[in-house]
Amino acid sequence: MKFEIKTERLLIRTLELTDVSDFLLYRSNPEIVKYQGFDVMSQNEAEHFIKTNRNKEFAKPGEWKQFAIENIELAKLIGDCDIKFNLEDIRIAQIGMTISHLYQKNAFAKEALIGILYYLFDVMGIHRVEEIVDARNTASINLLKSVGFRQEAYFIENIFFKGEWGSEYQFAMLNREWQAIKSLIQKN
Numbered sequence: 001m002k003f004e005i006k007t008e009r010l011l012i013r014t015l016e017l018t019d020v021s022d023f024l025l026y027r028s029n030p031e032i033v034k035y036q037g038f039d040v041m042s043q044n045e046a047e048h049f050i051k052t053n054r055n056k057e058f059a060k061p062g063e064w065k066q067f068a069i070e071n072i073e074l075a076k077l078i079g080d081c082d083i084k085f086n087l088e089d090i091r092i093a094q095i096g097m098t099i100s101h102l103y104q105k106n107a108f109a110k111e112a113l114i115g116i117l118y119y120l121f122d123v124m125g126i127h128r129v130e131e132i133v134d135a136r137n138t139a140s141i142n143l144l145k146s147v148g149f150r151q152e153a154y155f156i157e158n159i160f161f162k163g164e165w166g167s168e169y170q171f172a173m174l175n176r177e178w179q180a181i182k183s184l185i186q187k188n
């Protein structure tokens, strides 16, 4: 199944080897990976990641797949997002998002997230979307709140992460909640 989403300013599409320099630019920035489950990447690691990711099937239960977020006007990669469908029930998906430090705070993440929610809920008809975030990740928490995600859980020191115990919030949105709010959500 091909996954491609076009919004006003963005194209969410397959991550290609031609994206590697733009990808590496932010994936090698310690600030960008601070609250993520991976570390900074080298050129070789970035190339390997893109090649491996490209061969992954979309919507394979239990497997994360990464997608490029391209700015249409610049014809350039400005970030990426990932989606994983639950191993036991593919009507539940988990998502993650990164926008390069060069392009943050321009409502690109919000626009991409709205596009992804449209696709998952209205095109694929799934039931529930979840995201788990580091409790210190204010940008990500505000992004989720800005599109109407509900905070469901606060896990206290539930993960040993980058040398210390970390706490996380779980956010979620149901299809019926999306249907009730989607016309009210502004991209900018």
Ligand SMILES: CC(C)(COP(=O)(O)OP(=O)(O)OC[C@H]1O[C@@H](n2cnc3c(N)ncnc32)[C@H](O)[C@@H]1OP(=O)(O)O)[C@@H](O)C(=O)NCCC(=O)NCCS
Pocket: 031, 032, 033, 035, 036, 095, 096, 097, 098, 099, 100, 103, 104, 105, 106, 107, 108, 109, 110, 111, 133, 137, 138, 139, 140, 142, 143, 144, 146
């Ligand atoms: C989280 C992230 C994707 C947000 O990207 P972005 O394009 O800058 O976000 P947007 O401009 O679309 O902003 C979305 C909302 O979050 C808020 N926000 C964004 N960055 C913020 C920050 N640093 N501090 C506080 N709020 C912030 C915005 O004000 C906006 O809310 P509003 O619509 O109510 O005003 C980006 O900061 C990032 O890539 N961080 C590093 C990677 C990461 O930790 N990802 C999450 C783990 S999966």
